[in-house]
Amino acid sequence: MPRTSKRKIIIVKNIGFCSGVERAVKIAEENSTKYGKVFTIDSLLHNETEIQRLKEKGVEVATENSVGNTIIIPAHGSTEEEVKKFKKSFKNIIDATCPLVLRSAELIKMMKKEGYKIAIVGDKGHRETMVLQDTAGENLLGVFSKEEDVKNIKFSNKIAVIAQTTVTEEMLFKINNELLKKGHEVRFFNTICNETIKRQTESIEVAIKVDCMLVVGGKTSANSKRLFEVVKKANKNTYFIDNEYGVDNIDFSSCNSVGITSGTSTPIWLIGKIIKSVEK
């Protein structure tokens, strides 16, 4: 007997990997096919389920003692020190850094040359931010995650503001407003990834229409967590899950319509599994 009241599922239009992550995964897969096994400097992207799948295909996170033919720089980039370290034990270093992160690093180098202090708006300890921090070197003014972080910063004549690609514009603009008080000239570069912004906007559009909302993303994924925050504001019945098993703990009894979105490091095949779980 067919079910008469099947749950309506609405998928956010642009879902799955962003172009930067897609590129990094493609580079890793191609090289593992070629060399049998490749290593990556830290996690290639912030999604445990995808990292597991890649591991089965021969893509592995390098440790201190790893030695091999090829090592890949992950989507969030790497510091010069890391590259130097791994150069000793690997023949090829392949760069899969997201082009937007590379661009932020280039902007920092340019601003350093022009004598600016570098203010990075981002999550402390996040790989991308650490890479930018490393690029800023002695010119670093600080890493700022909230307005209060700016309070005790000294006044500088010239400040350049660069953001981690996955922060919200709200966060960036608020912190920038505090930085304005700390410099005579403040040079602001909006380095937030457009795909991240678009994903947020499209997800909110779906969230306000549905009974419940699922945000799929890795536990260590900055953009997924941020997406969850903004979607939750639009629909209080929003749940963060990192794989298809997360669905089991959710009570869907009053959810006739379910919206699904994901962070930009979530593979599309995982979304497929989640849809099946929700339809069950």
Next chain:
Amino acid sequence: MPRTSKRKIIIVKNIGFCSGVERAVKIAEENSTKYGKVFTIDSLLHNETEIQRLKEKGVEVATENSVGNTIIIPAHGSTEEEVKKFKKSFKNIIDATCPLVLRSAELIKMMKKEGYKIAIVGDKGHRETMVLQDTAGENLLGVFSKEEDVKNIKFSNKIAVIAQTTVTEEMLFKINNELLKKGHEVRFFNTICNETIKRQTESIEVAIKVDCMLVVGGKTSANSKRLFEVVKKANKNTYFIDNEYGVDNIDFSSCNSVGITSGTSTPIWLIGKIIKSVEK
């Protein structure tokens, strides 16, 4: 019989002319002594009482038909077109533009060369803003007096923000926050005059201590009107007067202490007259 309950008067520490206005007045007086009579392009500063005093000393605002030896560019500056026009009927053009305004104009020229669109935060129609607007020429993005003014502006890759020297930081920061949404790179120059900011801060410090507060300034003076706004927030018994006669209309019966401050185009001799009126 001496009065026993004399009114306490507290004068804000840095009162009277700012250095830019003081310089302009000095230049005008020296030249009028030398040449008997000098003209100025528009009002030398925004204080009618002082303009009147200068007129008696031979400093007069030029009209379309004025002809003479010397004409002075006022503290707020002049457009190239004005200079060109008056060059025909005057031998000497003496520049008494405030150095901070000249600096803003220099920044605009530099930013134009580097391909930035120029956003001016200031009062529409104010001489200083008009001069900056003129300097920006075809690169002008707009003149912004409030956040809403930014709404319909097109997205530009590179925007440079320059402020009229006498706006409040609150106004500047709010408008800048909206401009951040309109450009990939926003280059912000805090061109607000420090003396203006200091005057505001010191006036607020006095205002919160006294029963009543007097803000002395010309009716067309942007910095005086702004000073009145911020002081009024700190003490609701704040009055704006442009000369000593303004005191006559104020009921001081419940004001045991009176604070006095002034815009940066108010001469110190006028403050003296006002103190006498309040003491009466």
